[in-house]
Amino acid sequence: MREGAAATVFAWGAAVDVACAAAEQSGHDAAVYELGGLAPLDVEELVAAAAKTGKLVIAHAGGLSFGPGAELAAIFAERAILHLDAPIVRVAGREGPLARADEMSGLPSVAALVDAIHQVVTY
Secondary structure, three states: OEOOOOEEEEEOOOHHHHHHHHHHHOOOOEEEEEOOOOOOOOHHHHHHHHHHHOOEEEEOOOOOOOOHHHHHHHHHHHHOHHHOOOOOEEEOOOOOOOOHHHHHHHOOOHHHHHHHHHHHHOO
16 A cells, blocks of 8 residues: 555555555655455565564554454464564454444544554554
8 A cells, every 4th residue: 555664554445545554754765555354365475565664553443352463473473474564553443332323433543654654663
């Protein structure tokens, strides 16, 4: 979705637009990768993308607990650890279940993602 050399943001679904806005607003040269469908994952391609910057943010809707973001973080910890220059930061929305009126709180905020990008870039 966006090239960058300072950090890499992996996002999917409704979090992609939020991630692109955050990368733009962060003031850092952050890449954004849309993971589209999470299965099957091209793990080798993801590891290569992670190695380009060594600074990773994983952004997704829903809570942090027990989700695909945790699985991605585990993959990067196992397969890209020698290329990482900062801890992997995950940013998500509010834990569910959510009522329809609260659905937007299930997305990570632009501000939280800007903070995460800044955190990994300046680690």
